[in-house]
Amino acid sequence: MADGSALVLGGRFEVGERIASGGMASVYHGTCVTPDDRLADRPLAIKILHDHLTENPSFVRMFRDEGSIAARFEHAHIVRVHDVAH
Numbered sequence: 001m002a003d004g005s006a007l008v009l010g011g012r013f014e015v016g017e018r019i020a021s022g023g024m025a026s027v028y029h030g031t032c033v034t035p036d037d038r039l040a041d042r043p044l045a046i047k048i049l050h051d052h053l054t055e056n057p058s059f060v061r062m063f064r065d066e067g068s069i070a071a072r073f074e075h076a077h078i079v080r081v082h083d084v085a086h
Helices: 057-070
Strands: 007-009 013-021 025-032 044-049
Touching: 013 044, 044 057
Parallel strands: none
Antiparallel strands: 007 013, 013 025, 025 044
């Protein structure tokens, strides 16, 4: 963030540097800030809907659906979804 403070989502995930950006969202490097969490020592990717799309219910719904569907997949070559925040 501009003032040097970190963005923490849901009191659990700290958002780091942007990795990539697409038409609907950006992906950031993330870390888990709760030390006793099962994800505490793992590198994370955090996908965040672009600000200008958060007011459009259709895009919000598509974004949530994408996360819910992706969470069903489990494969060594697919990034695993651990959380879908609303």
